[in-house]
Every structure is written in structure tokens, then in C-alpha cells.
Amino acid sequence: MATSIHISLDHKCYLREPESTELGKRIISESIRLIDALGFEHFTFKKLGAEIGSTEASIYRYFENKHKLLVYLVSWYWAWVDYTVTFQTHNIADPRERLCRALEVLTKAGQDDDPSVAYIDERILYRIVVAESSKVYHTKEVDAENKEGYFLEIKRLCHRLAEMVLAVNPAYPYPHALISTAMEAAHQQLYFAKHLPSLTEIKDTQHPEEETKDFLKHLLFSAIDSIQYKSK
Amino acid sequence: MATSIHISLDHKCYLREPESTELGKRIISESIRLIDALGFEHFTFKKLGAEIGSTEASIYRYFENKHKLLVYLVSWYWAWVDYTVTFQTHNIADPRERLCRALEVLTKAGQDDDPSVAYIDERILYRIVVAESSKVYHTKEVDAENKEGYFLEIKRLCHRLAEMVLAVNPAYPYPHALISTAMEAAHQQLYFAKHLPSLTEIKDTQHPEEETKDFLKHLLFSAIDSIQYKSK
DNA sequence: TCATTTATAATAGTAATACTATCAAAAAAG
DNA sequence: CTTTTTTGATAGTATTACTATTATAAATGA
Numbered sequence: 217m218a219t220s221i222h223i224s225l226d227h228k229c230y231l232r233e234p235e236s237t238e239l240g241k242r243i244i245s246e247s248i249r250l251i252d253a254l255g256f257e258h259f260t261f262k263k264l265g266a267e268i269g270s271t272e273a274s275i276y277r278y279f280e281n282k283h284k285l286l287v288y289l290v291s292w293y294w295a296w297v298d299y300t301v302t303f304q305t306h307n308i309a310d311p312r313e314r315l316c317r318a319l320e321v322l323t324k325a326g327q328d329d330d331p332s333v334a335y336i337d338e339r340i341l342y343r344i345v346v347a348e349s350s351k352v353y354h355t356k357e358v359d360a361e362n363k364e365g366y367f368l369e370i371k372r373l374c375h376r377l378a379e380m381v382l383a384v385n386p387a388y389p390y391p392h393a394l395i396s397t398a399m400e401a402a403h404q405q406l407y408f409a410k411h412l413p414s415l416t417e418i419k420d421t422q423h424p425e426e427e428t429k430d431f432l433k434h435l436l437f438s439a440i441d442s443i444q445y446k447s448k
Numbered sequence: 449m450a451t452s453i454h455i456s457l458d459h460k461c462y463l464r465e466p467e468s469t470e471l472g473k474r475i476i477s478e479s480i481r482l483i484d485a486l487g488f489e490h491f492t493f494k495k496l497g498a499e500i501g502s503t504e505a506s507i508y509r510y511f512e513n514k515h516k517l518l519v520y521l522v523s524w525y526w527a528w529v530d531y532t533v534t535f536q537t538h539n540i541a542d543p544r545e546r547l548c549r550a551l552e553v554l555t556k557a558g559q560d561d562d563p564s565v566a567y568i569d570e571r572i573l574y575r576i577v578v579a580e581s582s583k584v585y586h587t588k589e590v591d592a593e594n595k596e597g598y599f600l601e602i603k604r605l606c607h608r609l610a611e612m613v614l615a616v617n618p619a620y621p622y623p624h625a626l627i628s629t630a631m632e633a634a635h636q637q638l639y640f641a642k643h644l645p646s647l648t649e650i651k652d653t654q655h656p657e658e659e660t661k662d663f664l665k666h667l668l669f670s671a672i673d674s675i676q677y678k679s680k
Numbered sequence: 681t682c683a684t685t686t687a688t689a690a691t692a693g694t695a696a697t698a699c700t701a702t703c704a705a706a707a708a709a710g
Numbered sequence: 711c712t713t714t715t716t717t718g719a720t721a722g723t724a725t726t727a728c729t730a731t732t733a734t735a736a737a738t739g740a
Contacts, residue, residue: 239717260697261697261698262698273699276698277717281698350586354579356489356490371647374646393663397633400632400633412590414624415602415628442673442674464687504727505690508727509688685739687734687737690732692730693731694729695726695729696726696728699722699723699724699725701722704717705718706717706718707716708714709713709715710713
């Protein structure tokens with residue numbers, strides 16, 4: 217991912233497009249740093265304003281509230297993973313290998329050294345996604361926000377991966393459920409490894425992403441393969 | 449579960465034991481109703497006070513803040529599931545059948561018609577757990593709260609189920625990861641079925657718990673069985 | 681039973697959060 | 711170089727998340 221790419225979202229969770237201005241980009245890049253440092257509940261627009269040498273009021277011109285900013289960050293992340301999965305799998309003919317590669321991207325999305333967008337630190341963003349992303353849809357407003365298209369990016373990726381599952385075995389009956397479970401588990405297991413280690417065999421030392429990938433690979437392929445293959 | 453049982457927690461996330469007084473019990477039973485109705489972010493002690501004809505200040509004598517109240521509710525839920533799993537599986541000799549039964553309890557914990565504790569509506573509590581439980585450990589305070597023992601109940605259940613996995617196949621290398629994934633997925637898939645249906649094949653119509661159970665049963669047993677059996 | 685401890689209700693108050701409004705200055709666009 | 715747009719500075723409001731105080735009510739215990 218050496219050349220610069222552009223990730224655009226399928227919805228407008230913002231008031232003003234943050235990538236269109238200098239201030240907007242600073243809001244994004246510093247909010248990533250600050251949410252990671254403080255945790256989402258302790259993060260406020262006032263603190264962010266102080267951090268970037270601007271004011272609360274100016275930030276409110278870009279995002280209605282901090283929840284919508286989180287939606288933006290998480291949606292951006294899923295759009296980026298979707299792009300990366302597509303890019304990394306497009307010339308792989310074998311369905312099993314393709315799904316394997318996709319799982320690798322999914323579990324190693326936090327390892328990227330070569331950021332594709334200058335003002336977004338993907339490694340820190342990944343930590344935010346692991347720790348906070350479930351909050352974007354665990355709200356009373358989930359149905360209204362779903363209608364607004366706020367979750368299109370994760371749905372698109374889920375569907376793409378589910379199709380890869382079906383390419384391996386068209387008879388597997390729960391491709392989307394399997395993938396959404398894996399997408400959540402990829403983050404959860406890393407979080408558990410770090411904070412609640414007795415809930416997982418994954419160790420936070422060494423290469424937790426690698427171990428998570430192995431666990432998920434085995435989980436997915438045994439589920440897919442234990443259904444007798446039937447072509448469409 | 450006809451006779452009354454007593455669920456006690458392994459930690460003190462409260463200031464005063466709520467089950468020891470009339471007010472304490474009203475705090476628990478009405479907070480369950482109110483969190484379900486408003487969602488956790490819109491829920492406040494002031495609103496709860498109004499609901500139960502008491503005051504904010506009185507509630508603060510039982511719980512330091514609303515987060516600790518949620519910890520209490522979710523811990524109670526896991527302790528109750530743990531109790532139910534133990535009760536429902538203790539005379540089943542066959543390891544596979546035992547794990548099956550446990551998975552059934554896990555996915556159908558919201559179906560209980562015959563509440564074991566008078567002031568706790570387990571069906572509503574289950575909805576709260578499905579929608580809000582991940583928030584109890586997704587905070588900056590997770591490590592400190594873990595030290596205080598706030599997550600002992602879920603860890604105990606996870607370990608119990610992991611042992612059931614090992615009883616089926618002692619060679620399976622990720623029993624805790626598998627179970628923690630399943631515990632989370634049981635709730636997530638129900639939530640997705642209701643709010644983000646394109647992420648799952650589970651339908652919210654009819655019997656989503658039954659479908660979730662089938663999905664998880666297949667997922668777990670294919671993972672466990674695809675490792676060659678080796679006895680300890 | 682009465683004295684004493686303890687729990688609750690009522691009220692008030694503070695600091696922080698989550699915003700909204702106004703207006704002038706600066707920057708960008710035409 | 712004028713007009714529009716964006717930002718910064720400031721102020722202000724309602725709500726949240728508490729803490730403190732005191733009077734009363736209830737429970738306890740000698």
C-alpha cells in the first residue's frame with residue numbers, strides 16, 4: 217500500500233467532510249490518538265479541541281457528537297479492511313487460499329507499517345476498533361442509524377467474506393453468521409488476551425494476531441468442511 | 449427452577465448489598481426495566497429514582513455509579529447461567545450430550561418462564577445482557593476491575609464449559625477461546641438478527657434462539673471433532 | 681420499652697459534559 | 711478586492727454525575 221489511496225464512506229455520519237479541510241484531518245488524526253489514550257467514555261470534544269489548538273464549537277461543525285465521530289472512525293476502518301481484502305485476494309484463484317488470505321488481513325489489520333492515508337495511524341485506529349467498535353451499534357439509535365447507512369461498510373465486508381465461504385462450500389448454511397462471528401472474535405480474542413487472559417488460550421506475548429488467525433482458520437474451515445460439499 | 453434459589457456474587461461491585469433491603473431490590477428490578485427501556489447511555493440514577501419513588505442520593509448509597517450497577521446485573525446473569533448449566537448438566541454422563549445441553553442453556557437463557565428470583569425479571573435482564581453486556585469490560589478501568597474480581601462469574605462459566613469441550617476431545621487446543629467466542633456469539637447473533645439482519649442467517653421471526661443454538665452447536669462440534677481425538 | 685443506631689427522603693450544591701448561539705477575524709473563492 | 715465560507719473566541723444552557731447536610735422514619739438491641 218505504498219501509493220496513497222482514498223477511502224470514502226457510503227454514508228454521512230458527519231456534518232462537514234473531515235478530509236476536505238486541514239482542521240477536519242486534525243480532528244480525525246488527533247481523535248484517534250486521544251480516544252486510544254483516554255478511552256471513549258473519557259474522551260470529549262473539549263479535550264480534543266485543547267489538543268489540536270481549536271475549540272469545542274469548531275469540532276461540532278464537523279460531527280454532531282462524539283458517537284458519530286466513532287462511527288466515522290470504525291466505518292473508515294471497515295472500508296479500509298474491505299479495500300485491503302479485495303486487493304490482497306483478487307488474483308488468488310483457489311477459494312480456500314483466498315479465504316485464508318482474507319482471514320489473515322482481518323486478523324492482521326493492526327500490523328500495517330505503511331499507512332495508506334497520511335493523517336490516519338492505522339495501528340492506533342486498530343486498537344480503538346478492538347476496544348470500542350462494538351459501541352457503535354450497541355445503542356438505542358441502532359435502527360435509525362442503520363437506516364442512514366452507518367453500517368454499510370461492515371455489511372459489505374461481511375457479505376464479501378461470506379461469498380468466499382460459499383466459494384469453498386456452497387452448501388454451508390450459515391456463511392454470514394460464521395463471518396460476523398469471526399469478525400467479532402478476531403477483535404475480542406485480542407482484547408481478552410490482553411485484559412481477560414483466562415477467557416482464551418491466545419497469549420498477549422509474542423504474536424497474538426498470528427495465534428488468533430490460526431484459531432479462526434481452524435474454526436472456520438472445520439465448520440465449512442463438516443458440511444458435505446454440494447455445488448450450486 | 450420452582451423453588452427459590454440464591455445467587456451470590458464473588459465480588460463487591462456495590463456499596464450496600466441490594467438484596468438485603470426493600471429499596472435495594474427495587475433498585476435492581478426497576479433498573480432492569482429502565483435500562484431495557486432507555487438503553488444504558490440514556491439511563492440515569494435520577495430517572496431511576498423518580499421511577500421507584502426514591503432519590504438519586506439514596507441509589508448512590510448502593511452503587512457508586514451506573515456502570516457498577518451494570519456490572520452487578522451482568523455478573524448476576526452469568527452466575528445464574530452458571531448455576532443453571534451446572535444444574536441442567538450434572539446427571540448427564542455423555543460428554544457430547546452434556547456440552548449440547550450447556551449450549552442450549554446458554555442460548556435459551558432468555559426463555560425462562562419461571563423466574564428463580566422474585567424481583568429479577570430474567571427475560572428482560574437477558575435483553576440487557578444481549579444489548580449492553582460488552583460495555584462492562586470495554587472500559588479503561590477493565591484491568592483494575594478485573595483485579596477486584598468483577599469478571600469472576602463469566603470466567604468461571606467459561607472455564608466450566610471449556611472443560612466440557614475437553615471432555616469431548618482432550619486434544620482440542622483452544623477450548624477457552626472457543627467458548628468465549630460462543631458465549632459472545634450467542635448474544636451477538638440474536639442482536640444482529642434483530643438489528644443488523646444482513647450480518648446473519650438467523651431470522652428474528654419464530655425461534656432465533658433455536659437457530660442460534662443450531663449454528664453454535666455445529667460450529668463447536670465441527671471444530672472439536674476436526675482435531676484427532678487423543679485422551680489425556 | 682426506650683434509647684440508639686441505621687437507612688431513607690428531601691434538598692441543595694458543584695464540576696463536568698454535551699451541547700447551541702453569537703460575532704469578529706481570517707482565509708478562501710469568485 | 712469583494713463576497714462567501716470557515717474558524718476562533720466567548721458565553722450560555724440543560725443535563726449528568728456526583729457529594730454533602732439535615733430531618734425523619736425504621737429497625738435494632740439492652
